[in-house]
Amino acid sequence: MTLNFLKKSQKGTIIAINADNVPLKLIEMGCLPGNIVEVLQIAPLSDPIYIKVNDSFLSIRKDLAKEIEVELI
Amino acid sequence: MKQLKVALIGNPNVGKTSVFNALTGLNQHVGNYPGVTVERKIGTATLAKDTKAHIIDLPGVYSVNPNSKDEEIALNAIFDASNKDFPDVIVVVAEVENLKRNLLLFTQVKDLGFPTILALNMADQMEKKGISIDVPALEKALDTKIVLISARKNEGIDELKQAVLNYSNYNTNSVFDLKSIDESYFTLLGHLYPNQNPYKVWLTQTGVFQFEQLSPVVSSSSTVQKSETELKKLQQRETIKRYQFINKILKDTYKIDTSKATDIRMKFDRILTHKFWGYIIFFFVLLLIYGSIFELAAFPMDFVDGLFADLSSWTSANLPEGKLTELLADGVIPGLGGVLMFVPQIAILFFLISILEETGYMSRVVFIMDRIMKPFGLSGKSVVPLVSGTACAIPAIMSARNIENPKERLITMLVTPFTTCSARIPVYIIIISLIIPKTYILGFVPLQAFVMTMMYVLGFLAALLSGLVLSKIIKADRKSFFVIEMPTYKAPILKNVFLNMYEKVVSYVVGAGKIILALSVILWFLGSHGPSDTFGNAEEMVAEKQMNERLTERLTEEQLASEIAGYQLEHSYIGIIGRTIEPVFRPLGYDWKISIAVLTSFAAREVFVGNLATLYNLGEEAAEDETKIIDRMANEKRADGTPVYTVATGISLLLFYAFAMQCLSTVGVTKKETNSWKWTFVQLVFMTAVAYVAALIAYQLLK
Incomplete structure (x- = not known):
């Protein structure tokens, strides 16, 4: 499944990231394969989402979250 | 005196600006890089008796791989050896929390071959946050000099200066293979x-x-x-x-108990990003911002206004009569007053915005507003400029600077002047009381107030729809993604807040001020000078006209003066232009007098009413009295005897003023902030075109 399907407070392990559609910046901010990502909050209109990954607290839009493959923990 | 060049680089939200402020104090200067809006912040610090450092504060980045054109240009300072800011030594500012991510940038900078110092900020918080660092081991592993600092408490700054002084002792080896x-x-x-x-x-x-x-x-x-x-x-x-390399190093040198810091974050986030309370709180924050720039700034603004009016009359009374005194008293001094009048609003707005940014609240605003603003090509942060714009577009456009995405920032700056600023109010009031009957809709809502409210709604709609259109037209220099950090909540550092406020005021006065001053002097000249055969002989011409019309009653001195003033404006250069281009405005329902008033009010919208009063030969006293102007306008007739101010003309004027730029200060600020004449003209032409077409359609349908 991809990250956009995770519900609030669910955690997942990042399996793969689509190199072509994901900016290097996101990876540089700590969103790496192997790391655990947690959805802390989903914005009131269901986009963007607020995640914690690799000790970084980030907000990303769902269209980007779609490009991140995770395995639910 | 020895001179050193030092670059400060670091992730956003690590207190890099505080370190810069602690090192340089007021000895800082903010400029622009040519062609882009990114700031070039330079300051000087005295390191030792005989050594001075030029410090460049690079924009916050997560990596040396640039994400935008702005970052690319700013980072050139550390790539290009021929760049005037190319440093002798680089200080990587990191914070003790989330050191991992900060070190990614550090390893990249170090690998570029610079003598690199790692400044770990917020060291005073280590105990509170359950962090312990083995500094000597970390120094060894990273092959660098580490300084623990707390910019907030001004601790470790002298040690940092000392470390910079010793820069030649640090090796420039790569750290990552x-x-x-x-x-x-x-x-x-x-x-x-x-x-x-x-x-x-x-x-x-x-x-x-x-x-x-x-x-x-x-x-x-x-x-x-x-x-x-x-x-x-x-x-x-x-x-x-x-990251693997860094994790391996940190495993032995860095310990953190994350549960402590996360608690506070979660508590605040739960309320501030709540689907109901989040918006309520943001609404009150906006109300506070709006109230402060609308109400609070009014007192100092009136003071500045009065001061320059006094200065102007003092100058014309006390300096020898002549062209130079005229230029000074009626052109330059009011122009300067027009520039400085906006300072209180800018100061107050940036005081508040700095606090919102420093505390970390602004990122939460982006989080809850992004979905709403995104379809219009705007950022969640654009809400602040748009709402501030209902007081005044000048500080509002400047506040767009805090938007990270270059395209969203540009669109925000371009559409903000559509919102109903306070200078439109006098124009709206006059026109609405002239053409909208004092009736009630549904028996209790006053129609005039309803129309006034609709003008505000119209302003926001115009801004949003223009954003939509512009977002389709404007090409981004590269695909940009929405990835923002949600920083930890912090108490604002007042020194940073005041320095930011000071810097914004200075950059406005120096940068936009000169453009505004130049434009207003030109406009003053065009409005107060004319060909000598008509303009120069205004007194005789008016006297002659009185004779020809065989008026039996002699005019009072005051009446005569207002006749002359009206005649002069009519025959000034701008009056001539206004009468010449009247055919352009005729399809909108404007006669030559309205055309002149529209043209002259390009200086500022509120001038429209005063100049109409002058053209209708109302004396100075009458011009202050709304009811007299409205009476006079209601009785104004066209050549065929029909009234000029019909509902059609009125609505046409309302729409024109709702959409047209009509504010040269905004032109000046847009030029300063976009750093581009192209976008300044695009905005001017776009707004004027929308205004013209809207007014045209309205008049032709209603007449």
């Missing part, structure tokens, strides 16, 4: 470019920066050519490997 990414590829690169910094070779390959003096020893460079996708994969892999 690129071969761990892809052994064969980087070995090959090493063979092709021997004795060269491997990281620079790699950055040249990925197209980050074309480093000089790099030519392969063998010409068959095709063997190292990789496709864009392959390069991207390698860059990803580089990041992963760097």
Whole structure:
């Protein structure tokens, strides 16, 4: 499944990231394969989402979250 | 005196600006890089008796791989050896929390071959946050000098200065081995470019920066050519490997108990990003901002206004009569007053915005507003400029500077002047009371108030729809993604807040001020000068006209003066232009008098009413009295005897003033903030075109 399907407070392990559609910046901010990502909050209109990954607290839009493959923990 | 060049670099939200402020104080200067809106912040610090440092504060970045044109240009300072800011030493500012991510940037900078110092900020918070760092071991592992500082408490700044002074003692070796990414590829690169910094070779390959003096020893460079996708994969892999390298080092040198810090964050986030309370709180924050710039700023603004009016009359009374005194008293001094009048609003707005940014609240605003603003090509942060714009577009456009995405920032600046600013109110009031009957809709809502409210709604709609249109037209320099950090909540540092406020005021006065002053002097000249045969002989011409019309009653002195003033405005250069282009305005329902008033009010919308009063030969006293102007306007007739101010003309005027730029101060600020005449003209032409078309359609349908 991809990250956009995770519900609030669910955690997942990042399996793969689509190199072509994901900016290097996101990876540089700590969103790496192997790391655990947690959805802390989903914005009131269901986009963007607020995640914690690799000790970084980030907000990303769902269209980007779609490009991140995770395995639910 | 020895001079050193120092660059400060670091992730956003690590307190880099506080470090810069602690080092430089008021000895800082903010400029723009040519062609882009990114700030170039330079300051000086005295390191020792005989050594001064020029410090450049680079924008907050997560990596040396730039994400935008702005970052690319700013980062040139550390890539390009011929850049005037190219540093002798780089200070990487990091914070003790989330050191991992901060070190990614550090390893990249160090690999570029600079003497690099790692300044760990917020060291005073270590105990509270359950952090412990083995500094000597970390220094050894990273092959660098580490300084623990707390910019908030001004601790460690002297040690940092000392460390910078000793910069030549630090080695410039790489810390990360690129071969761990892809052994064969980087070995090959090493063979092709021997004795060269491997990281620079790699950055040249990925197209980050074309480093000089790099030519392969063998010409068959095709063997190292990789496709864009392959390069991207390698860059990803580089990041992963760097993180592995960093994690390995931190495992032995860094301990953190994360539960402590996360608690506070969660508590605040729960309320501030709540689906109901989040918006309620933001609404009150906006109300506070709006109230402060609308109400609070009114007192100092009136003071500045009065001061310059007094100065102007003092000058014309006390200096010898002549052209120069006229220029000074009626052109330059009121122009300066017009510039300085906006200072209180700018100061107050940036005081509040700095606090919102410093505390970390602004990122939460972006989080809850993004979905609403995104379809219009705007950022969640654009709400602040748009709402501030209902007081005044000048500070509002400046506040767009805090928007990270360059395209969203540009669109925000371009559409903000559509919102109903306070200068439109006098125009609206006059027109609405003239053409809208004092009736009630549904028996209790006053129609006039309803129309006034609709004008505000119209302003917001125009801004949003224009954003939608512009977002389709404007091309981004590269695809930009929405990835923002949600920083930890912090108490604002007042020194930063005041320095930011001070810097914004100075940059407005120096940058936009000169454009506004020049434009207002030109406009004053055109409005107060004219050909000598008519304008120059205004008194005789008016007297002659009175004779011809065989008026039996003699005019009072006051009446005569207002007749002359009206005649002069009519025959000034701007009056001539207004009468000449009247055919352009005729389809909108405007006669030549309205045309002149519209033209002259390009200086500022509120001038419209005063200039109409002058054209209708109302004396100065009458011009202050709304009811007299309204009476006079209601009785104004066209050549065929029909009234000028019909509902059609009125609505046409309302729409024109709702959409047209009609504010040269905004032109000045847009030029300053976009750093581009092109976008300034695009905005001016776009707004004027929308205004003209809207007024045209309204008049032709209603007449």
